[in-house]
Amino acid sequence: MELAFFYLFAAGIVGASLLMVTRANVIHAALLLVLAFLFMAGLFVLAGAEFLAGVQILIYAGGIMVLYLFSIMLMNVGVAVRLRQWHRQSVLALAAAVLLGAEVWAVLGRGGYPGAKAWGWGLGQTPGNVEALGEVLYTKFLFPFEVASILLLAAMIGAIVLAKREITR
């Protein structure tokens, strides 16, 4: 049963992604991306990571996609539809992607993640993984968590600088 759902979600991700990158209309592509995100959230649920599944839907499907749609709306969609979708490097890119995928497949297929079995994932013993995540976030990974706020601040200032420039011009 679980396996069947896994293949369903996986096929959904691959199919939605493929459709997304081949669409000429950006809005369609964006909506297909949402679909791919939803399937991915399904995978996370199957893996027992409810928190990640929720975050996936909230942040990616919700926040980031809305941002995408906003910026797409601000652009002229009509022009994008008429632009050439493919250029000559696509064959090369496809070859490189297939090669890399095969490499990753081969490598992971042989060894898997020994760390998962040998040492666990470093999470605590608490039952639900929201609690576990919360605990390590505020103990073990407190410093990166705090430092990430510097990252966000720097990013915000960068965005303001770029935006301010648009206005003054």
Added chain:
Amino acid sequence: MTIPFPQIHWAYLLPVLLVVGGAVFVLMWDAFFPQRERSFLVTLTLAVLASALGASLAAQPGSEAASMGGMYLYDGFTRFVFALILLSSFFSVLLSAAQRSLEEVPAGDYLGLILFATSGMMLMAATRSLLMVFVGLEIFSLALYVLAGFLRGQPEGNEAALKYFLLGSFASGFLLYGMALIFGATGSVDLMEIAQRLTTSPPSRSPAFLLGLGFVVVGLGFKVAAAPFYMWTPDVYEGSPTAVTAFMSVGPKVAAFAAFFRLLLAVGPRAGAELDAILWVMAVLTMTAGNVSAIWQSNIKRMLAYSSIAHAGYILVALAAVRRGSDLATGSFLFYMLVYALMNMGAFCVVVAAGARGEERTRIEDYAGLGYTRPALAAAMALFMVSLAGIPPTGGFVAKFYLFSAAVKVGFVWLPVIAVLNSVVSVSYYLRLVVLMYMREPGEAPARPGLLGPGWSYALAALVLAAAGVLNFGIFPSSFFELALRSTLLLN
């Protein structure tokens, strides 16, 4: 459930706190008192950097090096790398203040971003955790993406920023994926734990681990502009404001190489000979590609970009040596970076100072006859070029000497041979500038172009500092090399 307060050594954390606090303060000051003079903010930033430098020099690393479970690690290596990063930020602020085209930009945003970038570099270098490496890298990368395109209305600047952003994000993706694979293989992001698990457990050299290591090498290779991931460098260096280019050519390299060093010291001895071959080939490709491409450049910033690629190749020699366990490699790397920072910053400073009002002198041809129109500036440039080429009695030579010593010591023969032959190739383009400055008559030169602008004193300070350093490290390198040798890494 109680959450224990983590153990923090505030004295060790002080340099980072000063820089971050300074960044916020500079931003706030500019927001509340926008009418104040720009030079005040510049002085303030310099003071912040200087005090952070003082704080890091004052904090003697002891046995209690690791704060917060190794997320922040303050050892001798960190201390020296902090000094290098702060020095390069100090120089780039001086250069920014001297550069005319940056006079109109909002100083608070600009200086704040430089300070944020500095803090990111420091955090990236001072940690045992791959997670912090990534967060630090992202902090300075984001700041630099914006700084690269800071000049308004310059198409080259926009191109540089966009190119840097797109390729940089791609490289970050590689880095992160690699870290995830390493985590998957070993169950930890802490380098010390990873090293322990690699020794104690049979599946250590799992394919997933090696693949992850490879991806991390790709990601870091991009940041240090090593072959074959250097393609972005010339365009980005050319398009960015010169002061930012100078910063980019030193600061991120120091930070990324420092992280590289920690990674190699932890996992290198157990990662096997594959890594040896990878580093060897990367070093040779990087220095050769940099040096050979630099010969054909007609823009001085592009030339210096390729030259910095070549120098990254030399440093990769030290990385290869460190993987083989050369005890000299770390010290010679630190010393090399110190000299490299001075001479590269000095060269960019000359580019800034030679710029006329409104436009920069970026074509190499523009430097014809500079030795007679502006002798002091040309003499400084000649000194930096000679040092970059690695000719005594300059710091560049001594630094290269130490670096290649480290490689010879662990039994490399062909790598240093290729490296010294490469430095012969590099002589041809470094000396081309000397030829132009001294052996050609000045063209219809703008008679003494905007020399005594308000920024001149900053440029002068940077030039004097860099030139004195390059000469001093060429003739009396001993004390600083001793310091670099003692700045060892603390792994456990």
Added chain:
Amino acid sequence: MGGLLSWIVFLPCIGGLALLFVGDGDEAGRRRVRLLALAVSLATFALSLALYSGFQGGTARMQFAEAASWMPQLGIAYKVGVDGLSLPLVLLTTFLTPIAILFSWEDVGRRVRLYHVALLFLETGMIGVFVALDFFLFYVFWEAMLIPMYLIIGVWGGPRRIYAAVKFFLYTMAGSVLMLVAILWLYFVQGGQTFDILAHLDRPPDPAVQGWLFAAFALSFAIKVPMFPFHTWLPDAHVEAPTAGSVILAGVLLKMGTYGFMRLAMPLFPSAARDFAPLILALAVIGIIYGALMAMVQDDVKKLVAYSSVSHLGFVMLGLFSFNLLGVSGGVLQMVNHGVSTGALFLIVGMLYSRRHTRLIADYGGIARVAPALSAFFVLTTLSSIGLPGLNGFVGEFTILAGAFQRNPAFAAAGAAGVVLSAIYMLWMLQRVLFGSRLAPANENLPDLSAREWAVMIPMAFLMFWIGLYPKPLLEKIEPSAQAWLAQVGRRVLRVEAPVLGPPGGLPLGRGPAPRGVAAAWMERLRGEGRP
């Protein structure tokens, strides 16, 4: 620091730094610059005379040695000292520099300050190479001296000066970087963890690797000498350099190559030196003949002298790789002689050029009638260069050939052919320039020597006669070191090859007495009969 030798090394450098603060904007300023540079170089020369008089003959040990810690982490120290092999070259350097400065008085009118600064820095570099007793120090001086020479050729040279300067720099640099790796290898792999040259002399590396190390050292020195086929930078550099630059280049810089062979490459790797000897001897002989033949067909006087340098330095190499006392003493002497004679030749060519602005032999002819003093010096210098008995060139060439004869008569014969060839091209050139019935109209008002030119030429002529007629004091100081050197090189060679060589005494290697033949008798005479 503070010893005599350090003063000699660094006084020019200090003077050069001081010069940076003297303005050369007007004629008076330029005059001040020249006077100061001359004063500094003369003071250095005076110090080196004190060195000469304080130098004890009869011993081979390093004298005036100084040592100071420099980079203790890698065992790098500041170590200098002179022995009989380096003393003549130090003297030659300090002697030629004031001459070069004096000659440039009117020759160099542009960028006077930079020129003299470069010249003085160059002097420090050259002396440093000759006195350094630490590999690192040696390498620093060896490379550092490239830059001032590069500037002198490139800024004040002839029309193709940039090409010549870059070629000079790249050739020399390409040769010497491999030596750097070899030095590092010696330090780490050979062991000892020291850069002390003398310490390494006592510990020859394993013969199996000596070949590689010797090749790395030899390449850098062979380019500098220059030996055939690495000589192609030399004619360009000589022709394009200003006269004073040519004098220094021929007089001192080329000697750094032969000195390197003598001080480092051969005693450090004796068995490899032995293995390579046939090749190097062959190249030396080819260089002698080739240089002479090339000189013969030149129509440019300066180029002719440049090719004669290739030929003459072939003699030095021939002497050194003969592995016997005659060859080595002759080689050292020939280094000095070549510096004096060829330096003087370049000076005279420079004088002719400054008068007529041409170097083509065809443009001259009959000069002897309008400028007798100039011509007299020209004849004297040429004869000294050819090796006329009674002048300096003879002593060196003859002893070298005698040494080479002991080693292998065929090489000596080829070398002797080179002597004959040199007589031919030199005399032929002399005849075309000075004599000949036709006096071109442009040459009719050619002025004779000025007072300054007299001042330049008289010391040179004095030295030619002095070494030619009374070399004893100089030889006395050279000889013990040459003998010790031979013991160093020869002993090892003997030790390695003794079983193969057959009866001892077949070759005058090692400490055994040299066969008393004609040549030995000659040496006795040169040394002065009553040797204590």
